[in-house]
Amino acid sequence: MQQAPGRSIFDGGLPFPLMVVHREALEHNVATMAAFARDHGMELAPHVKTHMSPEIAALQLEAGAWALTVATPRQAMAARSFGASRIIVANQLVDPAGLAWAAAELARDPGFELLSFADSAAGVDLLAKHAGPRPFRVLVELGHPGGRAGCRSLEELLEVVRYVQESHGVELAGIAGYEGGLAGADEVRAYLRKLQDAVEHVRLRQPILSVGGSQWFDVIGRELVATKATVVLRSGAYVTHDDGYYRERTPFNRMDGELRPALEVWAHVLSVPEPGMAVVGMGKRDAPYDEGLPVPKRGGVAVTRMQDQHTVVQADGLRPGDLLAFGISHPCTAFDKWRVLPVVDRDYRIVGEITTHF
Numbered sequence: 001m002q003q004a005p006g007r008s009i010f011d012g013g014l015p016f017p018l019m020v021v022h023r024e025a026l027e028h029n030v031a032t033m034a035a036f037a038r039d040h041g042m043e044l045a046p047h048v049k050t051h052m053s054p055e056i057a058a059l060q061l062e063a064g065a066w067a068l069t070v071a072t073p074r075q076a077m078a079a080r081s082f083g084a085s086r087i088i089v090a091n092q093l094v095d096p097a098g099l100a101w102a103a104a105e106l107a108r109d110p111g112f113e114l115l116s117f118a119d120s121a122a123g124v125d126l127l128a129k130h131a132g133p134r135p136f137r138v139l140v141e142l143g144h145p146g147g148r149a150g151c152r153s154l155e156e157l158l159e160v161v162r163y164v165q166e167s168h169g170v171e172l173a174g175i176a177g178y179e180g181g182l183a184g185a186d187e188v189r190a191y192l193r194k195l196q197d198a199v200e201h202v203r204l205r206q207p208i209l210s211v212g213g214s215q216w217f218d219v220i221g222r223e224l225v226a227t228k229a230t231v232v233l234r235s236g237a238y239v240t241h242d243d244g245y246y247r248e249r250t251p252f253n254r255m256d257g258e259l260r261p262a263l264e265v266w267a268h269v270l271s272v273p274e275p276g277m278a279v280v281g282m283g284k285r286d287a288p289y290d291e292g293l294p295v296p297k298r299g300g301v302a303v304t305r306m307q308d309q310h311t312v313v314q315a316d317g318l319r320p321g322d323l324l325a326f327g328i329s330h331p332c333t334a335f336d337k338w339r340v341l342p343v344v345d346r347d348y349r350i351v352g353e354i355t356t357h358f
Contacts, residue, residue: 009266009348016323017267017282019334021343021354025262026240027059032257033238034063040221045069045088047212047236048079051335052357056239057082067115069212069234073098076114078357080105088210089116090176090234092123092141092149096130103132110134115208117141117176119151121163124170131169138164139176139210142198144191147181157198173208174229175199179220180213188216192223199229206230214238218251237331244292244329261327263334265294269322270310278318282326283309286337292329 009018037044043066048057052075057068067086068079073095076087093099093116102114118124118138127136140160143150151157157175164172175198179188192211199209209227211220212234224231237246240262252258267282284306287294293303294311301315301324313324328334335341336358343352 005350005352007350009342009344009350010323014342017265017286019263019265019286019328019338019341020348021240021341022260022262022264023343023345023351025260026056026343029239029241029259029262030056030059030063032259033235034060034065036217036221036257037233038064041225042221042231042233043067045086045210045212045232045234046239047071047090047234048082049075050236050239050332051354052078053335053354054082054357055352055354057084060239066232067113069236073101077101080112081357085111086113087115088139088232088234089114090178090210090212092117092119093136094123094126099126099130102136103130103134106134106136107132113137115139115173115210117149118160118164118170119143119149119157120160124160124163124167128167128169135169135171137171137173139174139208140164140172140198141176141178142195143177144182148178150177154194154198154201158201161202172202172204174204174210175202175207176210178213179211179216182216185216185219188219189223192220196224196227199227208232210234212236214246215249216251218255240331240334242329242331242334243295243327246330263328263331264297265326265328266323267311267326269318269320269324271320272318276314276316278313278315280311280313280324281309282311283307285309287311287326288328288330288333288337290330290333294326294328297325297327 045067046060047069049071068084069088070076119141141150177195207229209229210232214235214237241259243261265287267280270281271279305312341354342350
């Protein structure tokens, strides 16, 4: 795909469907979240599983990101190539190949820091088994009933903490949690209080308390302001925001400031087989659909369903060859569908490109 700088995406030289990144919105979002974390006394370790892009990671690091967060060893390897000197694997690290890489990378570079999660003695044993000359530093994870991983009680967490402290090759760095699956602010506040209790029981000079999501960071900023720990926020979806799921759930709906949707998909109308119905050349391979269907930017158009390569819309007056723009819902399943995305200015002229490494 030829993406000459200054070229309009509409001049006939680029194939469609096409997802573009709006430069101003992207840069605004990176700066906005960096300022939010700074103003609330927190560190930001953006979750790069959202984009897996070296260009976006560079923007986040330049804006002061404390670390890059990933979900898997493979993503950690990519983040290392992006230039990260500190990585959080926000997950239990159990894969032998991933553990071997991590131990070797820690041994190779004394300046590299890696943090991962632990929630069981068995998981700690796996870390200890694969440890090299430098220990694996861990955050013991506190979960909640019905949530994903993490100890289900403070007592269970403290047992894992003691086990870490007694294990060779593993070093306690602090506590971690994830509040994103909770239903409301009251539940989030109650959960954050449990995380604070856990930190108070951990006898470390400067413990880390890591939390992360893109729905409740305003509550985190208020509730953890007096916590005697380095509070690290792992939000990721903020970086491009969206026109659906996070537009409805962003904390900036409850406070000053805003995030701006930075991703947009353009596609041609292929067919108008019935009155009031059109088929668009964009499908599940091109845009996310797991947390809501694409959002038409043209009035009078409604998406009814998506297939692998097609999207069916209700609309009047469309003709084959018409170009339609769609916002996306859920950026975390948008970037993985593309390997190269043009970055555009307000006039849709190409000013750069984003590459992804999934």
